[in-house]
Amino acid sequence: MKPGLVRGTLTLLTGSVAAHAIPLLLGPALTRVYSPEAYGQFALLWAVSTNIAVVACARYEFALPLETSDEGAADLMGLCARILLAVTAASAAAGALLAFWQGMPLAWSLPLAVAAGGTVQWLTMWATRAQRFGLLALARLVQQGGGAIMQLLLGLLKMGPLGLMLGAATTALAAACLLARPAPAGGWPGLWRRPRAALAAAARRHRDFPLLNTPHAFLGALQDTLTLVLVAALTGDAAAGVWALALRYLKAPATLVGGALSQTLYPRLLQATGSAEARTTLRRAVLGLAAIALPLAAALLVGGPYLFTLAFGDQWAQTGELARAMAPYIALHFIASPLAVVTMAWKAQAWALRLALVGQCLFFAGLVPGLYLGGLTGAGWGISASMLAYFGYYFWALANWKDIPHESAA
Numbered sequence: 001m002k003p004g005l006v007r008g009t010l011t012l013l014t015g016s017v018a019a020h021a022i023p024l025l026l027g028p029a030l031t032r033v034y035s036p037e038a039y040g041q042f043a044l045l046w047a048v049s050t051n052i053a054v055v056a057c058a059r060y061e062f063a064l065p066l067e068t069s070d071e072g073a074a075d076l077m078g079l080c081a082r083i084l085l086a087v088t089a090a091s092a093a094a095g096a097l098l099a100f101w102q103g104m105p106l107a108w109s110l111p112l113a114v115a116a117g118g119t120v121q122w123l124t125m126w127a128t129r130a131q132r133f134g135l136l137a138l139a140r141l142v143q144q145g146g147g148a149i150m151q152l153l154l155g156l157l158k159m160g161p162l163g164l165m166l167g168a169a170t171t172a173l174a175a176a177c178l179l180a181r182p183a184p185a186g187g188w189p190g191l192w193r194r195p196r197a198a199l200a201a202a203a204r205r206h207r208d209f210p211l212l213n214t215p216h217a218f219l220g221a222l223q224d225t226l227t228l229v230l231v232a233a234l235t236g237d238a239a240a241g242v243w244a245l246a247l248r249y250l251k252a253p254a255t256l257v258g259g260a261l262s263q264t265l266y267p268r269l270l271q272a273t274g275s276a277e278a279r280t281t282l283r284r285a286v287l288g289l290a291a292i293a294l295p296l297a298a299a300l301l302v303g304g305p306y307l308f309t310l311a312f313g314d315q316w317a318q319t320g321e322l323a324r325a326m327a328p329y330i331a332l333h334f335i336a337s338p339l340a341v342v343t344m345a346w347k348a349q350a351w352a353l354r355l356a357l358v359g360q361c362l363f364f365a366g367l368v369p370g371l372y373l374g375g376l377t378g379a380g381w382g383i384s385a386s387m388l389a390y391f392g393y394y395f396w397a398l399a400n401w402k403d404i405p406h407e408s409a410a
Contacts, residue, residue: 011133011134011136011137014137015134015136015137015138015140015141016137016140016144016255016257018141018145019137019140019141019142019143019144019145020144020145020252020255021145022141022144022145022146022148022149023144023145023147023148024249024252026148026149026151026152027148027245027249027311027312028311028312028313029152030148030151030152030155031245031312031313031315031316032313033152033155033156034151034155034160034161034163034164035238035241035315036237036238036239036241036242036245036315036316037237037238037241038160038161038164038241039161039164039241039244039245040228040232040236040237040238040239040240040241040242040243040244041106041161041237041241042106042161042164042165042244043228043240043241043243043244044225044228044229044232044240045104045106045107045109045110045113045161045165046113046164046165046168047221047224047225047228047244048110048225049091049110049113049114049117050113050117050221050224050225051218051221051222051224051225052087052091052114052117052118053113053114053116053117053118053121054117054121054217054218054220054221055087055214055217055218055221056083056084056087056088056114056117056118056121056122057079057080057083057084057087057118057121057122058080058083058209058210058214059209059210059213059214059217060076060079060080060083060202060203060206060209060210061076061080061121061122061124061125061126062125062209062213062344063076063205063206063209064076064077064125064126064128064129065125065128065129065266065267065270066206066270067129070184070185071185071198072202072205073126073129073184073185074184074185074190074191074194075194075198075199075201075202076202076206077126077184077191078184078190078191078192078194078198078199079194079199079202079203080122081122081191081192082199084115084118084119084122087114087118088111088114088115088118089111091110091111091114091115092110092111094107094110095107095108095109095110095111096108098110105162106161106162106165109162109165109166109169112165112166112169113165113168113169115173116168116169116170116172116173116176117169117172119172119173119176120139120143120172120173120175120176120179122176123176123179123180124136124139124179124263126179126184127139127179128263128266128267130182131267132182133263133264135178135179135181136179136263138178139175139176139178139179140175142171142174142175142178143171143172143174143175144171146171146174146175147167147168147171147172148167149167150166150167150168150170150171151163151164151167151168152167153167154166154167208347208349209349212349212350212352212353213344213349213353215353216349216352216353216356219353219356219357219360220356220360222360223360223363223364224247226364227243227363227367228240228243228244230367230368230371231243231371231376231379234371234372235371235375235376239318239375239376242316242318242319242322242376243322243376245312245316245319246308246319246322246323246326247326249308249319249323250300250323250326250330251330251333253292253293253296253334254330254333254334254337254338255337257289257292257334257338258289258334258337258338261285261288261289261338262337262338262339262340262341265281265285265338265341265342266341266344266345268281269281269282269341269342269345269346270345272404275404278345278346278404279399279401279404282339282342282398282399283399285338285339286335286339286395286399289334289335289338290335292334293330293331293332293334293335294331296330296331296334297327297328297330297331298327300323300324300326300327300330301324301327304320304321304323304324304327305317305320305321305323305324306320307320307323308320308323318376318377321376321377321380322376322377322379322380323380324377324380325377325378325379325380325381325384326380326383326384327384328384328388329380329383329384329387332387332388332391333387333391335391335395336391336394336395339394339398340352342398343398345405346401346403346404346405347405348401355390355393355394355397358390359387359390359394362386362387362389362390363383363386363387365382365386366379366382366383366384366385366386366387367379367382367383369382370382370383
C-alpha cells in the first residue's frame with residue numbers, strides 16, 4: 001500500500017478497533033440480559049431497516065468522491081437529502097402497517113432505524129470525500145461502541161428487543177451529527193434551496209449509481225434479510241437470534257478491517273495514474289486481507305464451539321458449531337467485502353450486479369438444503385461449499401481486469 005493509503009487505513013482501523021472492541025467485549029453481558037428470542041426479533045427488524053437504509057439515498061452518496069467541485073458535491077448532497085426524506089416517510093408507513101396488521105409492535109421503530117442508517121451512510125461518504133479519516137474513526141466509535149453500551153443499559157431496564165433497537169438507532173444518529181462537518185457549499189440550509197435544474201443535472205450525471213449500484217446494494221442486504229426470515233420461519237426466533245449473533249461476531253473482522261480499507265482504497269483507485277498502479281494497489285490489499293483471514297478461519301475450525309460457549313453461555317452453545325461451519329465462507333467474505341469499491345472505481349457496476357445475482361443464488365442453494373438437512377450447522381456448511389467457486393472467480397476476474405480507467409484519462 002502507498003503511504004497515503006496506509007495512513008488513512010490505519011487511522012480508520014484505530015477507530016474501528018476501539019469501536020468494535022466495546023460491543024465485542026460487551027457481547028457476553030448482552031447475551032445474559034437478552035434472550036435468543038429477543039435478539040432474533042431485533043435482528044430481523046434491524047435487517048429490514050438496513051436493507052432499506054443502504055439504498056435510502058439511491059446510492060448517490062457514493063458518487064460524492066467523484067465530484068471535483070464543491071458546487072457539484074452540494075447538488076449531490078441536496079439530492080441525497082430529498083431522497084432520504086422520502087424513503088424515511090415511506091418506511092414510517094410500512095412500519096405502521098407491520099405494527100397494526102402483522103402484530104409487530106417493534107415495527108414502530110422502523111423509520112427511526114432507516115433514518116439513522118441512511119443518514120450515517122450518506123454523511124460517511126461526505127466525510128470520505130474530504131478525506132477526514134479521524135472524524136470517520138470517531139463517528140464509528142460513537143455508533144458501534146456507544147450502541148453496545150446503550151443496548152446493555154436498556155437491557156438492564158428489561159426493555160427487550162426495543163432496547164436493542166433504540167440503542168443501535170440513537171447512537172447511529174449521534175454519529176451522523178459528528179459527520180455533518182464540513183458543511184456543504186452554501187451551508188446545510190442551502191441543501192434545500194439547490195436549484196432543481198442543478199439537482200436534475202447531478203442525478204443524470206451519476207445515473208449509474210441508482211440504476212446499477214442501488215439494485216446491487218439492495219439485493220446484497222436483502223440476502224441477509226431473507227436469510228433471517230428463512231431461519232426464523234423454519235427453526236424459530238431463537239435460532240434466528242443464534243444466527244444473528246454468530247454472524248455479527250464472524251463478520252466483525254470484515255467490518256473492522258474491510259470498512260477501514262474500503263474507505264481509503266476507493267479514492268486511491270480513483271487517483272491511480274495507470275492500470276499498473278491500480279492493479280498493484282488491489283493486489284497488495286488482497287494479500288494483506290488474506291494474511292488476516294486465513295488464521296482466523298483456522299481458529300474457528302479448531303476451536304469455534306469451545307470459544308463461543310465459553311463467551312456467551314450454554315444457551316448460545318449452537319453459535320460455536322455454526323461458527324465452525326461458516327469459517328471457510330467467512331474467510332472468503334472477509335477478503336471480498338472491501339473490494340466492492342473496486343468495481344465502482346473501475347466503472348464495472350453492471351458486471352458486479354450480474355455477478356452478485358449469481359452469488360446470491362449460490363448462497364441460497366447452500367442455505368436452504370442445509371437448513372432442511374442439518375439445521376443451522378448444515379446451513380453453514382452448505383453456504384461454505386456453495387460459495388467457494390463464486391469467490392474464486394470474483395478474485396480471478398478482478399486480478400485480470402482489462403479496462404481499468406485512471407486519472408490521467410479523465
